[in-house]
Amino acid sequence: xxIGYPCINRSIGCTASHTFRLASYTEERLIDTVKENxxxxxxxxxxxxxxxxxxxxxxxDLVPFASHPVCTYPWQEHxxxxxxxxxxxxxxxxxxxxxxxxxxxxxxxxxxxxxxRSIADLVYQTKVLDLMGLDRSAKVxxxxxxxxxxxxxxxxxxxxxxxxxxxxxxxxxxxxxDERLYTITDxxxxxERTGIPVIGxxxxxxxxxxxxxxxxxxxxxxxxWKVHDGIPMVDYSSQEPGKRTGAHAEHIVPEDFRxxxxxxxxxxxxxxxxxxxxxxxxxxxxxIARDDxxxxxxxxxxx
DNA sequence: GGCAGTCAAGTACGC
DNA sequence: GCGTACTTGACTGCC
Numbered sequence: 001x002x003i004g005y006p007c008i009n010r011s012i013g014c015t016a017s018h019t020f021r022l023a024s025y026t027e028e029r030l031i032d033t034v035k036e037n038x039x040x041x042x043x044x045x046x047x048x049x050x051x052x053x054x055x056x057x058x059x060x061d062l063v064p065f066a067s068h069p070v071c072t073y074p075w076q077e078h079x080x081x082x083x084x085x086x087x088x089x090x091x092x093x094x095x096x097x098x099x100x101x102x103x104x105x106x107x108x109x110x111x112x113x114x115x116x117r118s119i120a121d122l123v124y125q126t127k128v129l130d131l132m133g134l135d136r137s138a139k140v141x142x143x144x145x146x147x148x149x150x151x152x153x154x155x156x157x158x159x160x161x162x163x164x165x166x167x168x169x170x171x172x173x174x175x176x177x178d179e180r181l182y183t184i185t186d187x188x189x190x191x192e193r194t195g196i197p198v199i200g201x202x203x204x205x206x207x208x209x210x211x212x213x214x215x216x217x218x219x220x221x222x223x224x225w226k227v228h229d230g231i232p233m234v235d236y237s238s239q240e241p242g243k244r245t246g247a248h249a250e251h252i253v254p255e256d257f258r259x260x261x262x263x264x265x266x267x268x269x270x271x272x273x274x275x276x277x278x279x280x281x282x283x284x285x286x287x288i289a290r291d292d293x294x295x296x297x298x299x300x301x302x303x
Numbered sequence: 304g305g306c307a308g309t310c311a312a313g314t315a316c317g318c
Numbered sequence: 319g320c321g322t323a324c325t326t327g328a329c330t331g332c333c
Binding site: 021067102 | 309314
Binding site for chain 3: 102
C-alpha cells in the first residue's frame with residue numbers, strides 16, 4: 001500500500017499545472033510553460049519522496065493543449081531528457097503514478113468527434129507515462145462516460161471502442177465508478193467484456209451503489225488487476241460537511257480514515273486521497289497508517 | 304496588486 | 319431548444 005494525493009502540492013510554492021489561454025498559444029509560450037511545469041513536477045516528487053508519499057497523480061495540464069490541433073510542436077522530443085530523468089527518479093524511489101483525464105474525455109460518446117478528441121487526449125496522457133519509461137502499473141483512469149438515454153447500449157459502446165484502441169492506451173487505461181451514472185458493479189460488468197481493470201472510488205460508491213458495502217467489492221476489484229497492472233488503485237474521500245452531496249472534503253477525517261483502513265485490512269491497494277488540502281491530509285493519512293502492515297516504506301531509497 | 308470574470312473540451316436536467 | 323450546474327485552478331483584463 002502506498003498513499004498519495006493528486007496533481008497539486010500547496011506547500012512548495014510552485015505548480016505543475018501552469019497553462020494559458022488558447023488565444024495566447026505560441027510555441028515559445030508552450031515551451032516555457034512545459035519547462036516550468038516539469039521543473040515543478042520534479043520538486044513535488046522530491047517533496048513526496050522526503051515524506052514517504054509514494055503514490056502521485058500527474059496533472060493533465062503538464063503539457064497544455066497537447067491533444068489540441070493547435071499543438072503541432074514536438075514537445076515529446078524537445079523534453080525527452082526531462083521526461084527520462086523524472087521517470088528514472090520515479091522508478092528509483094518506487095513511486096506509483098496515475099493520470100486522470102478530465103470530464104471531456106468520453107469513450108462512449110455517440111458523437112464520433114467527441115470520441116476522436118478523447119482518443120487524442122488518451123494518446124497524450126499515455127505518451128507522458130511512456131516517455132518516463134514507466135511500466136504498465138502506471139495508469140490512466142477515466143470514467144465510463146455518459147448514459148445517453150440507454151445505459152446498456154452506452155456500456156456496449158464503451159466496450160467496443162475499448163477493444164479498438166491501440167495497445168499503448170489499452171495497457172494503461174482503467175475505469176472508475178462515478179457518483180451519478182456508473183457504479184462499481186457496472187465497471188465490473190465492463191471488465192468482464194474487456195478485461196479492463198477497475199478503480200474503486202469509495203466516496204463515489206457511497207453515493208451511487210447497488211446496496212453492497214465497498215469492502216465486499218474489493219475482492220472482485222482485485223481480480224480485475226493482472227500482475228503487470230500492479231496492485232489496485234483506490235480513490236478515497238469523504239463528504240465536506242455543509243456542502244452539496246458529493247463535495248470532496250477539505251480535510252481528511254482521521255477517525256473515518258482509520259476505520260476505512262481497518263475495514264479493508266484484508267486487501268492491499270494504493271490509496272489516492274481526493275481531499276482538497278492535498279499533501280497536508282496525505283501526510284496525516286500516512287501517519288495514521290504508519291503501523292499498517294500493508295504500507296510500503298521506502299524513505300531512504302537512495303541510501 | 305487585487306479582484307472578478309473567463310477558460311478547449313461534454314452531459315444531464317429542468318423549464 | 320436553451321440555460322445552467324457540475325468542478326476547479328489558473329489566466330487575463332480591468333481597476
